Amino acid sequence: MADPDPISALFVESFNLDLAELHSAARVALPSNGNHGDVLELQDDEGNFLSFVPADASPEMVAIAYRLYGQGLNHGVRVGEAAAWAKLRYLIGAAAVGDPA
Structure with missing residues (x-):
């Protein structure tokens, strides 16, 4: 594998x-x-690939894009957690209704 161009690395x-x-x-x-x-390559704080960004984008725009990515990720996690809790409540409720005790 060829070494990266020093100017690009800089x-x-x-x-x-x-x-x-x-x-x-x-x-x-x-x-x-x-x-x-x-x-x-835009990467997260662990070095995982997120997306490509134009090389001529400003650091401010890349920082904004990363913040928006983070907000979307957090929202998705919260939605997933809410769905999991709703499913759990449904299952517990369904078990309680069907329990003859």
């Missing part, structure tokens, strides 16, 4: 420093597929 490092200055947990990296002409 750009990514600078971009991540800008994100850190914005107090964002988002990070960008060169795409793992090797095609990094005009996009960067």
